[in-house]
Amino acid sequence: xxxxxxxxxxxxxxxxxxxxxxxxxxxxxxxxxxxxxxxxxxxxxxxxxxxxxxxxxxxxxxxxxxxxxxxxxxxxxxxxxxxxxxxxxxxxxxxxxxxxxxxxxxxxxxxxxx
Amino acid sequence: xxxxxxxxxxxxxxxxxxxxxxxxxxxxxxxxxxxxxxxxxxxxxxxxxxxxxxxxxxxxxxxxxxxxxxxxxxxxxxxxxxxxxxxxxxxxxxxxxxxxxxxxxxxxxxxxxx
Numbered sequence: 001x002x003x004x005x006x007x008x009x010x011x012x013x014x015x016x017x018x019x020x021x022x023x024x025x026x027x028x029x030x031x032x033x034x035x036x037x038x039x040x041x042x043x044x045x046x047x048x049x050x051x052x053x054x055x056x057x058x059x060x061x062x063x064x065x066x067x068x069x070x071x072x073x074x075x076x077x078x079x080x081x082x083x084x085x086x087x088x089x090x091x092x093x094x095x096x097x098x099x100x101x102x103x104x105x106x107x108x109x110x111x112x113x114x
Numbered sequence: 115x116x117x118x119x120x121x122x123x124x125x126x127x128x129x130x131x132x133x134x135x136x137x138x139x140x141x142x143x144x145x146x147x148x149x150x151x152x153x154x155x156x157x158x159x160x161x162x163x164x165x166x167x168x169x170x171x172x173x174x175x176x177x178x179x180x181x182x183x184x185x186x187x188x189x190x191x192x193x194x195x196x197x198x199x200x201x202x203x204x205x206x207x208x209x210x211x212x213x214x215x216x217x218x219x220x221x222x223x224x225x226x227x228x
Contacts, residue, residue: 105158
C-alpha cells in the first residue's frame with residue numbers, strides 16, 4: 001500500500017516549456033487535489049477533483065490544467081511554464097464523505113522554472 | 115472569506131518542556147479543524163482533527179489540540195517536546211458546506227533544542 005505517489009520528484013524547466021506532473025493513489029479515495037507550497041504562504045489549492053469525472057478550480061488555477069484520468073490518477077499540466085510557477089507541488093487524496101475528511105499527501109515535486 | 119492565521123513563524127522550545135503552536139481561524143459557520151506536520155523534504159502528515167464533540171482532541175505522537183469557539187482558536191500542544199518533533203506545522207480549516215476543501219495557515223516552524 002503505497003498511499004499517494006508523485007512523479008517526478010524534481011524537475012527543472014525553461015520558461016515556455018510544458019510538463020505534466022503525475023499523481024496516483026491506491027486507497028480507493030474519491031477526491032483528489034493539487035496544491036502548491038511557497039515559503040510563508042502555506043499550501044494553496046490549484047485544482048481538485050471531488051469524484052471521478054469532475055474537476056474544479058481552486059484558489060490559484062491560472063496557468064494549470066488537470067485531468068482525472070480514472071479514480072486512481074490525477075495529473076497536473078503546465079502548458080507554458082513561467083518562473084512564478086517555481087514551487088513545490090503536492091498531490092493529496094481523501095474519501096468523500098458527509099464532512100471534510102483527512103487528506104493524505106504525496107511526497108511532492110520540486111519544480112524550478114528558469 | 116475563510117482564513118487561518120498562525121501568528122508565530124518560529125517556535126523554539128527546550129526538549130522536555132511543553133510546547134504550544136498557535137492557530138486562529140475565521141470562518142462562517144462551524145469549522146472542521148486539522149493539524150498537519152511536515153518533515154524536511156516530505157509531504158504533509160495528518161496529526162489530528164476536530165469535527166464535533168469534545169473540545170480537546172488527541173492525535174498522533176502525543177499531540178493534542180483544544181478547540182475554543184469563543185476565541186476561534188485551535189492551538190496544538192504537547193506536554194513534553196522531543197527533538198524529533200522539530201518540523202513545520204500547518205493548521206487547516208474546512209468550513210462547513212465547503213466541500214472537501216481546506217484553507218491552510220502559513221505554517222509554524224518548531225525547533226526543539228536538546
